Amino acid sequence: MAGPTLRDVAKRANVSIRTVSNVVNGYAPVSDELRARVQAALDELDYRPNLIARNLKQGRSGMIALVVPELDVPYFAELAREVITAARARGYVVMVDQTDGDGERERELLGRDSRATMFDGLLLSPLSVSAEELRARGNRVPIVLLGEHIFNGSFHHVAIDNVAAAREATAHLLSLGRRRVAAIGDQPYATGETAQLRTSGYRQAHAREGLEVDERLIVPTPRFHRRQGAAAMEQLLALPEPPDAVFCYNDLLALGAMRALTRAGLRIPDDVAVVGMDDIEEGQYSTPSLTTIAPDKKEIARTAVDVLMESIGGAARPPAEIMVPHRLIVRESTTGQVPASPAIPS
Amino acid sequence: MAGPTLRDVAKRANVSIRTVSNVVNGYAPVSDELRARVQAALDELDYRPNLIARNLKQGRSGMIALVVPELDVPYFAELAREVITAARARGYVVMVDQTDGDGERERELLGRDSRATMFDGLLLSPLSVSAEELRARGNRVPIVLLGEHIFNGSFHHVAIDNVAAAREATAHLLSLGRRRVAAIGDQPYATGETAQLRTSGYRQAHAREGLEVDERLIVPTPRFHRRQGAAAMEQLLALPEPPDAVFCYNDLLALGAMRALTRAGLRIPDDVAVVGMDDIEEGQYSTPSLTTIAPDKKEIARTAVDVLMESIGGAARPPAEIMVPHRLIVRESTTGQVPASPAIPS
DNA sequence: TGAGGGCTCTGCAACGATGCAGACATAGTG
DNA sequence: CACTATGTCTGCATCGTTGCAGAGCCCTCA
Numbered sequence A, B: 001m002a003g004p005t006l007r008d009v010a011k012r013a014n015v016s017i018r019t020v021s022n023v024v025n026g027y028a029p030v031s032d033e034l035r036a037r038v039q040a041a042l043d044e045l046d047y048r049p050n051l052i053a054r055n056l057k058q059g060r061s062g063m064i065a066l067v068v069p070e071l072d073v074p075y076f077a078e079l080a081r082e083v084i085t086a087a088r089a090r091g092y093v094v095m096v097d098q099t100d101g102d103g104e105r106e107r108e109l110l111g112r113d114s115r116a117t118m119f120d121g122l123l124l125s126p127l128s129v130s131a132e133e134l135r136a137r138g139n140r141v142p143i144v145l146l147g148e149h150i151f152n153g154s155f156h157h158v159a160i161d162n163v164a165a166a167r168e169a170t171a172h173l174l175s176l177g178r179r180r181v182a183a184i185g186d187q188p189y190a191t192g193e194t195a196q197l198r199t200s201g202y203r204q205a206h207a208r209e210g211l212e213v214d215e216r217l218i219v220p221t222p223r224f225h226r227r228q229g230a231a232a233m234e235q236l237l238a239l240p241e242p243p244d245a246v247f248c249y250n251d252l253l254a255l256g257a258m259r260a261l262t263r264a265g266l267r268i269p270d271d272v273a274v275v276g277m278d279d280i281e282e283g284q285y286s287t288p289s290l291t292t293i294a295p296d297k298k299e300i301a302r303t304a305v306d307v308l309m310e311s312i313g314g315a316a317r318p319p320a321e322i323m324v325p326h327r328l329i330v331r332e333s334t335t336g337q338v339p340a341s342p343a344i345p346s
Numbered sequence C: 001t002g003a004g005g006g007c008t009c010t011g012c013a014a015c016g017a018t019g020c021a022g023a024c025a026t027a028g029t030g
Numbered sequence D: 001c002a003c004t005a006t007g008t009c010t011g012c013a014t015c016g017t018t019g020c021a022g023a024g025c026c027c028t029c030a
Helices: A006-013 A017-025 A032-045 A051-058 A074-089 A103-108 A131-137 A162-175 A193-208 A226-237 A251-263 A297-312 B006-013 B017-025 B032-045 B051-058 B074-089 B103-108 B131-137 B162-175 B193-208 B226-237 B251-263 B297-312
Strands: A063-068 A093-098 A121-124 A143-146 A156-160 A181-186 A218-220 A245-248 A273-277 A291-295 A321-324 A326-329 B063-068 B093-098 B121-124 B143-146 B156-160 B181-186 B218-220 B245-248 B273-277 B291-295 B321-324 B326-329
Touching (some): A051 B051, A063 A074, A074 A251, A074 B074, A121 A297, A143 A297, A156 A162, A162 A326, A193 A218, A297 A321, B017 B032, B063 B074, B074 B251, B074 B297, B121 B297, B162 B181, B162 B193, B162 B245, B162 B273, B162 B326, B181 B226, B181 B251, B193 B218, B218 B226, B226 B251
Parallel strands (some): A063 A093, A063 A121, A121 A143, B121 B143, B143 B156, B181 B218, B273 B291
Antiparallel strands (some): A291 A326
């Protein structure tokens, strides 16, 4: 079962273990003759270094973990892809784990028997666990947080400017002349920090136009899936004065909302305009295509990995709140027209 | 930086290293008094076991790797989710890696310096690399293949019955009275085995009805993304006699094709009916919702993990070709009506 | 009373690799 | 020729943990 070790190769080539190691790693100078002999033995036995042993000796594993709520949520899948790519560029591999947004599962990560110690660092996109808890558990492993707003500055944190993004999305709808703009996705409780930031951006946009917010148009949702988006939209349509536009806190909610609108026989954007957030690929191909706020995912991933590498390297600079660019992408769901770009987006 | 080790705890509690280890693992009987003393020391130092060392000693890592072409392709993301869940149930964590369908990247996995040795087993969904190569590289790590058809029986392999699935999808279209049924996604070359199986199912369905296949209706695509689906559909619409139905080899192709149809001002399914394959969540919410072949992903994941665990455990039973159930799910894109199920699917 | 048997607890060796210091042979230098 | 410098190669210790064998100790029972 177990493969040959350095010892086996050494015996076969009649050299010391250390020399074989040197050949494998190209370290110390080795005479051509000996190198050839060792190489032959390596090939014959098809030696593969035991990375676990190497890791133990070197005190690092070359692995980081990425923890997201749900991997099959497109935003996280797309983010995971970028993280894996960014990490690979730096010689790291990524273990992906999902918590299902379950606080228990998130806390497990910090527990005594967690596998966290196997990794050189953690990228965490927490849903339920608070920064306070994270800090209290005082993991020894460097951590960088993604997306979730954590205000107490205990950890490095990479995200877009949620307030500004929400403000721009809402302003876009207002600029189209819509006057009853709904918001889907508020989470007015402790762990809904990101959602609250977006709500506050939504309010700011109204305030800047001197408009009142009709509180009934703000629909909270416990989660950010299509199902909740559809349900929230149905609720909004049942109002005496239904909205003429809706800003959804992510694209899945928006897609669910659009589905509900279509079912109700309403036209998008003529009757109701829709904006999402995340710019998942699906929104480019939906009917109609979805106007959205696009966070720079590549940049998020790259930055997060960079900062994590720095921490792993031992740089003890104070935890930073890092903002990553975003931009509004206008598509059919608000203007009814495709942008100038080609008919079939990439 | 590095946390306390068993030695540190032992020194503090004034016991042997071995005893601390016993307390941590609950192994040998330890007197209550000593246990308490050791536990106190553990708590004070906030000891965390070094899993790398433990792995080295025990010869296993408790990790398996899942290698897919692209994590942000919904099918793979959904599959990854199930694999992670299934593996966790068995005490394993999953490292997810993606190859971008790049043969080079896939081959890297088998190379001398690959990290594959760090894992107890590999779940591989290869795109470019052939079974022949896989076998030649003779990795020492147990491997289970997912999805791709490998006929030479060198490895365990878990997949649906692609021929039957494609036949059923096509038969469904024919049973609706469609007579010019196109196929999008053929790959008539060495590494397109799965696609070829589907084409053969498509042909079988025609043959059983005594119908001729118009070869111009079979459109190959190098990849299985929305973009290719849209392009292929446009190509089909340009034919003198365009199709009245299309079977796409996965859901993304189908979604792309639907987008092209909508753009061309055609109605689905009235003018052209569409069937996909994979049952990704997006297809439930598209407009119209997508008829598709649903592979039992949970079952695929569970079976694959089980078989892999068996191999890891040392069971040397011969490589098996394992078929997992699938079923046709009829939605609006072929019948124009939602099935009896609730308006908003889960 | 003394051999035998549990119960606790300990120390040594080992997993497979690398860091380090030094051995040995050869070459270069005055 | 003696002495240092250089280039190769080796052995030992070590990373943090667990497997194994056994040392004490107390208790039991013939």
